[in-house]
Amino acid sequence: EIVLTQSPGTLSLSPGERATLSCRASQSVSSSYLVWYQQKPGQAPRLLIYGASSRATGIPDRFSGSGSGTDFTLTISRLEPEDFAMYYCQQYGSSPQTFGQGTKVEIK
């Protein structure tokens, strides 16, 4: 099973700042099968990024993804108030599909 480790666990930032979230895999993951989700309290997850770097429908361009192999990054260029949430990476190229434990982006 591929283990995804997200860091940091919590990111405390102010609106307007840049957020950089990391997802590291225990073994190589095809970029095609690495995705990022956003989840707000009491809500279902929402797909943000697929294929490591492609934004899902309706996702603002302040969200971007990058990386390959075992190291992937989600960047939020300028935090808006609605961006403070949990973020999860997921790989589905290797069975079983797995999620990272999440990074909480909180208001500083």
Added chain:
Amino acid sequence: EVQLLESGGGLVQPGGSLRLSCAASGFTFSTYAMNWVRQAPGKGLEWVSGISGGGGSTQYADSVKGRFTISRDNSKNTLYLQMNGLGVEDTAAYYCAKFVGGRSLVDWGQGTLVTVSS
């Protein structure tokens, strides 16, 4: 508009059973694989099970294999998760999600809460 509506959650004693349902609308249900993902209170996401569009192929997480059964009725546009031998560790919100090739879990339901407690 895609809609996924889970139901069937509730309080059950350890060792008990529940069947979750997920009613789908707004898309051609039979052409999409579907998944169940759960989230224990205050915890992260855990993939539980998946099923192909036609229902002929299923997959399970090791944590539920042999206890849970995923199925679908394409004539009713409904996904199911039969859960037997429930333990306290199965307490979670259970989400159904539509899988899109190349994009993974694009659409999610609102979740149904399963609480296993004596």
